[in-house]
Amino acid sequence: MQTETQRSSSGNTLASRVPRLEIRHLVRQFDGRPVVDDVSLSIMPGQVTCLLGPSGCGKSTTLRMIAGVEMQDSGEIWVDGKLICDTVFRVPPERRQIGLMFQDFALFPHLSVAGNVAYGLRGGKDEKRARVVELLERVDLLQFIDGYPHQLSGGEQQRVALARALAPRPRIMLMDEPFSGLDNRLRDGIRDETLGLLKEEDTAVLLVTHEPEEAMRMADEIALMRDGRIVQQGAPYNVYTRPVDRAAVSFFSDANVLNAQVNGALAQTPFGQFLAPGVPDGTNVDIVFRPQHVKIDFDRAGVGPLPTPTDGVAARGTVVRARFMGHESLVEFRMDFDDKILKVTVPNVFLPAEGRVMWLTIRRDRCFVFPTSR
């Protein structure tokens, strides 16, 4: 039975609350191994969700099931409140109104730019031509309308591919590492341009990437995937600042780890005590913090800074290496208390000499305490 929401015309408030794309409990196994394991997510019109995770975690397989070129073992795919695929019913890929943009976007070499963009379009000649012109104008390539792919640079070809994917006004765009073939200089501009166009068209976007920076730059929401499962989902800021576990911290940046044991809901370390509320006595925990959240202080005749509530106790270390990284400096310390290396980043240029003794404190509000999983 149709719901009120499904019947309402697109654009009104009722319809806009229905996810453009919703996948429910998708599972896909290969050789008895689940590579996509109970994945669910929903994306609203005009929203960009990034499926982010390391190589082999099941991102592309998820995308292929949504596109309809791979069948799930179980689970459902819904578009605009209508079921398009479960294990018995299946709308074929060409009728799903889903656009695809992959890394090897392969324009047809024998077709002109106009021919490429018009490829998936239906309708009369004039109507098609008007849409091609409109899109080439928007990607700023109208002057190449009668040119051929081999006459264009990589970035220009990518923009033609974007115009081709957008031409039939797909409701959903699936993108699999679409920018990884481009050099850094071009990439940022094309990413922003692509995002602008997709938002204007109110397309729901699922972008697959293994690069956290790309996900942070593009996504309204990040779904962090590992071993076939979504382990965390939310706005980039939340995923970055409230990671679910140690691996989630490390996926976004370098991470330092202190090991400690909990006693009376406190973990005792050379940097002072850390709260571990609700963690039973005797539990081993990892105290995880990013290099940018360590403060460096000078040694004053063997004495460091006094303890403070925000930064805890200072611990002493010796510089083993300092490197200028462009917008920051990375300094590595060998700590007196365990002989292990801690990484610290400092804005701009800070390059203390190797062998110099200094004192480190950690911003306690930026530390994460997780039970050790080993």
Ligand SMILES: Nc1ncnc2c1ncn2[C@@H]1O[C@H](COP(=O)(O)OP(=O)(O)OP(=O)(O)O)[C@@H](O)[C@H]1O
């Ligand atoms: N047709 C297939 N037959 C057997 N195994 C497969 C098949 N397709 C994918 N796999 C396996 O499933 C796992 C997930 O692959 P998938 O391509 O979805 O990962 P991914 O996260 O997209 O990785 P990448 O970022 O490297 O593309 C991998 O171990 C892969 O080898």
